[in-house]
Amino acid sequence: MRLFLRILAASSVLVTAGCGAGATLTPFEAAVAGDPLMRAFSTRMDDLTRQAANGDAGAQAALSIVKAEGLRGAPVELAEAETLKKQALSRAAPTTITQYIPGVNGAPGRTALINVPGDASLRLAIRRADECVSVLKREQDRGLEAFLAVLHDEDGNLEAFERGQREAEAICGGKERYAILRGLWDEARPWGDRPLPDCDDNERCRILAQKIARLNARDPAREAKEAAARGDFRLGGFNHIGPMPMGWSLPGVSCTVWTRDMIGKWHVNQDVIMPGDSQHTSAAVGFIAAYNRAMVTDPAFAYADVCAETMVGPAQRYEGAVANWAHAARSGDPARLSEVPTGQDVNAPDALNVTALGWAMRREDEPMAMALLAAGADPRNDPSAGRDEGLPLARALKQKRIELAHRLIAAGAVMEGSTGACRIGLYEAPPAPFTNSGCSWAGLLIQAGAFDLLDQQAAQGRLAAIDGTGDLAGAFLTAAAARDETVMARLLPHVGYPGSMGGEVLKRLLAQRPDLVAPYVLHHGAEAARSEAEATVWRAAAEGGQMEALTFLWDYGADLNLLPLDVLAGCTDRARAGDIEGLLGCVEQAGRRRQALHAAIRGGNEPEFARLVAEAADLRERGKGSQLAVAVDSGSLEMVQALLKRGANLTPTYAPERQRIAYGGSLRALADAIATANGYEQALRHDQSLLQRAAERGDDAMMRALSDAGARGAANLAKWAGNLGNPPAGLNSLFLAPDRSADHEDLPNRAVDRDFEVYRLLIAEAARVEGPQSLEDAFASGVYSGYNDALQVMLDNGLDLSKAKAPERIWSSLTQSGTPCKPSTARLLIANRLTQTYAPNDYTHWSPVQSFAAGCADARVADVLVREGGMDVNEVGVDGGTALDVAVRYNRLVNAEALRLLGGLTAAVVAPDADQARKAERRTQDDLDLEQSVDF
Structure with missing residues (x-):
């Protein structure tokens, strides 16, 4: 709806012809009031008829289009359409009236002609609507094949096609508006006479042409009326399944809520466009749109307050009998x-x-x-x-x-899980950072002004659970910038809680609102410090009101935790007193200790390392390059164990370059020099987890130490290390001709640009800690990539394929389009007893052989599955088809031939009685004319 409003506002003349003075219009009504073409699609037919009868010129112009073209199921009434158009133009035209002016003092009177201007905007809108209607009628039968024919023409017709497209867009008010109108027109125009494809000798295409012909002969409005009379209010749906999946929609109508269970007619566009597909899709969607429009406008329709024609709002309320x-x-x-x-x-x-x-x-x-x-x-x-x-x-x-x-x-409602308030899709930007997007529970509470409920959640320790998108910090910073003291006061006790964006809040307050820094630090702000030891110094500076000291500490205090406790106590006193020179000395000493500790780690100086670790006040570091990370990178197992014993954090640490806040004073240059010398700004490789870094060193003992201390995720790290789940270099199976088979056995069996030993170590650690069956997901990803060597590592570490929880996912990873689908991989699965039978589920209804038929690039896999795996080539699936039926349906000619050579038959031959019964049931339950298949 926002898109409609934006287009209308930019490309239409927005007037309110025919509306009484002082009438209150919604923004959408105001936008379409002077746009006859949009109004023809967006107003209820009974309302449009009534408005036209009451002299509304805009409604008369819109209704004239509907009647002239037979839109939205209305009959074509050319004479009535012409009368309505003349009425609209007459009201919009200038009017000349005669005024009599009496004479004065016996002089004779006289007359004067007065020209009353008409509505020039409406006249222009009517003319532009007529021009756009001509374009829409001209373009309505241009399908994808027409465009492809032009695209492959070398005679310059492509330029002419594009030029015509641009002209059509200009006439209809711009590219976006034209696209919308074209879709609305296609759904609303009279049903029937949909073009048939030119099929040559393609049997599937000829079957689709027959379906289009039958659809043209049917009356969707009558069928909808009959269904409504039976109490069957299901609508028709369209599902476009790719290459860019769009999900399902309801052509011709829009509903505030609808479910798949309430869809009685389906058209599913195939993922590969073949001859006849575009014409059949156009006819099927047009039929469904006409059916749906007739259904939702039928007086018997029980959901008029839920569904209405596209762009027409539903009724205000339900007015039927109350049964529930x-x-x-x-x-x-x-x-x-x-x-x-x-x-x-x-x-x-x-x-x-x-x-x-x-x-x-x-x-x-x-x-x-x-x-x-x-x-x-x-x-x-x-x-x-x-x-x-x-x-x-x-x-x-x-x-x-x-x-x-x-x-x-x-009554029991709880703030758990997603609020559902924000949906960030593939083409939608995420919420702006450091704002209150209202996506989280905390954001909704703040936007609603429900601060008492926020206080309750904080008292229960649930702030992290309800603030997953950082809305609390964003709301506080917004209030601070706006100097909204009331909101700031309510949020200050909560903002900066552990794990939130406390450091970013502090940085912004130091730069923009230094008056808020001390109270912020004394609440949760100090938890943004890089250790609890440093937080103690921050709090002391805040207690003393020493903002310059806090700024200095933010910039340079990262390593204060390495100081001995007695030295740290002295630094705390200096912070409280605002002694910057003294703090500079603290920073310098901490930096020296950091350099000495790293030198001890890298040089293997165990006694010096032990001394520095024992003297350090706090090694529970956060938000910076940790000493544990340095030890994992360059130290010994004993060093790692010593740091873990002191409570060093296992979570991956990250040390972003910190934007320094100018605290002022003559010591700035010296402090910067110390920072550079100490390496405060130099982040180590904190983009990888500690487990992976230990694996890269080839140190399995260190990996075990980290895992035993609580590090997890080795299986997922192994997927990354082995590049599992990505197609191997050189794969080209998506665009194979249906009568060709690919040989991918020469593709690599492992990622060629990765260290395989790192992968092997991570797999072994995952199997040890989380059990061999935890590798199943990684195994499916490896099958997708065709990495047999990587798969064997998981099997060698105890993964038992006979116990796989989702064997169908593994078989699908082997056979689907876009995978190598190697016979050798299929043999590996069979040899290791991967379950071949599984109950149909939401993931797939296909057996491995049927999955092969639909997508596998190498036809030789059929022989492996049937001859070596003993699978039934003629198993009839729950959808009533065999593997050969599936291959024919998906136009996989080479796979179909391979199945025939193995004795593959169609369900009509394997089980003729059941097949005929299934087809009879489908003809009763499903509308086969709408299905893009060879079934009748």
């Missing part, structure tokens, strides 16, 4: 709750998988929500919450309904 709690909630009238039949469960989801409370929250209906809570509604029970804006509590906070939020919490 959801009906009552959708009515918007709490009094109708009394109409719910006895015995109905207030928490039961309806046919759209939404509870009554879920409907109330979607409608932003607080009185209804309160009434439902009083009736026992459970705010934790909304199975549809994952699809849009989250659970009822998240919705209440987003709607800033504080009292309702308290009631929901009292």
Whole structure:
């Protein structure tokens, strides 16, 4: 909707012709009021007819387009369309009136002609709409094949095609607006006469042409009306499955909520475009759009408050009989709750998988929500919450309904998991950093002003759990910049909690709001220090109000934890007094200790290392290059063990270059020189985990020490180290012709640009600590890459394929498009007893042989699976097809031939009675004319 508004605002003349003075219009209504073409698609037909009859010139112009072109299921009425257009133009045209002016003192009177200007904007909009309609009609039958024909033409037609496209876009108000209008036009134009493809000798294409012809002969509006009369309100859906998956949609209509279970007709566009596909998709989607429009506009449709035609808003409320709690909630009238039949469960989801409370929250209906809570509604029970804006509590906070939020919490609602308030997709930017995006529970609480609830969560130690996107720090910094004292006061006790972006907050406060630094540090801010020892010095500076000292410590205090406790106590006193020269001495001494410790580690000086470690005040370092990381890189096993005994952190450490804050004073240059000498700004390789770095040294004993101290994740690190899950260099199977087979046995069996010994060590450690079966996911990734050597390492470390939890994923990783699909890999799986049979599940309904048929690049794998693996080439799957049926459906000609040579048959031959029964059932249950398959 935002896209529509932006396009309309930029490319349309926005007037309100025909609207009475003082009429209140929504932004969308105002945008389309003077745009006849958009109004033709965005106004309910009965409303448009009424508005036109009442003299609304914009509605008359829009209705004339609908009637002239037979859009949205309306009959073509050319005479009526012409009359409406003339009426609109007459109201928009200038008007000349005659005014009589009486004479004075007996003089004769006279007349004067007065020209009243018409609505020039509306006249222009009508003319532009007519021009765009001509373009849309001209372009409506241009399919993908037409574009491809031009693309491969060497006679300069491509330039002409592109020039025509640009002209069409200019006439219809720009590229984006033209794209929208073209889609709306294709869905709304009269059903029928969809073009048939030119199939030559392609049998599949001829079958699709027959399906298009049958669709052209059907009446989707009549079929929808008959279904509605039966109480079958399912809609038709379209699913585009790739190469760039778009998910499913409902052509011709939009719904606030809908489910796959409520889709009765499907068109699924195949992932490979073959002859006839684009024409069949155009016809199938057009038929579904006409069916859906007729369904949602039928008086019997039970979800008029949920679904409407594309760009037409649904009805305000449900007005039918109340058969359950959801009906009552959708009515918007709490009094109708009394109409719910006895015995109905207030928490039961309806046919759209939404509870009554879920409907109330979607409608932003607080009185209804309160009434439902009083009736026992459970705010934790909304199975549809994952699809849009989250659970009822998240919705209440987003709607800033504080009292309702308290009631929901009292009824059991909890702030756990995703709020559902933000959905960051492939083409959507993540929330801006250091702002309150409102994506987290903390962000919603702050945006709603529910600070008492934030206090409660903080008292329960749940800030980290509810602030996964840093909204708390962002809100505080925003309030600080705006000098919003009220919000700052409420957030100050919480911001900077352990694990949050406390250091970034402190840096910004030092630069922009030094007056807030001391109170911030005395709450949680000191936890941004690089150790608790350093935090003690920070707090002392804050207690003394010494901002210059705090700035200095932020820049240069990273290694104060290496000082002995008695020396650190003296540094604490200097910080409280603001003694920068004294702190400079502390920093210098800490830097020397750091250099000495690193020299001892790298030089193997165990006594010196032991002395420095024993004297250090605190080795639980954070947010900087740790001494443990240096020891793992360059020290001995004993050094690593000594640091772990002192509590050194196992988590990967990162030392970003710190933006220094100018604290002033004459010692700045000296401090910078010390920092450079001590290497404060030099980060080691902190982009890798300690386990991996130990593996890179080839030190399995050190890896065991780290694992025994709690380090985890070796299996995932091994996937990265072995490049598992990525296609090997030189693979070219995605674009093979369907009658060709590839031989990929010469592709590498391991990542050629990685250290295989590092991979081997990590796999061994993962198997030791987490068990051999923890390697199953990595194994599937290795099968995808065709890395047989990497797979054998996991098998040698105890992975038992006969115990695989998801064998179907491993078989699919072997055979799907885009993988090497080596016969040798298939033999390895068979030899190691990978389960060949598994129950159909949400991941796949195919057996290994059927999965081979659909995607494998090497036809020789069929022989391995059937002859060596003993798999049934003619197994009939749950969808009623054999492997040969699958290969034919996916146009894998070479795989189909390989299966035939192994005795592969179609289901029609293997089990003719069952096949005929299945097809008869499918003809009853499914609309085969909409399916891009060879089935009738």
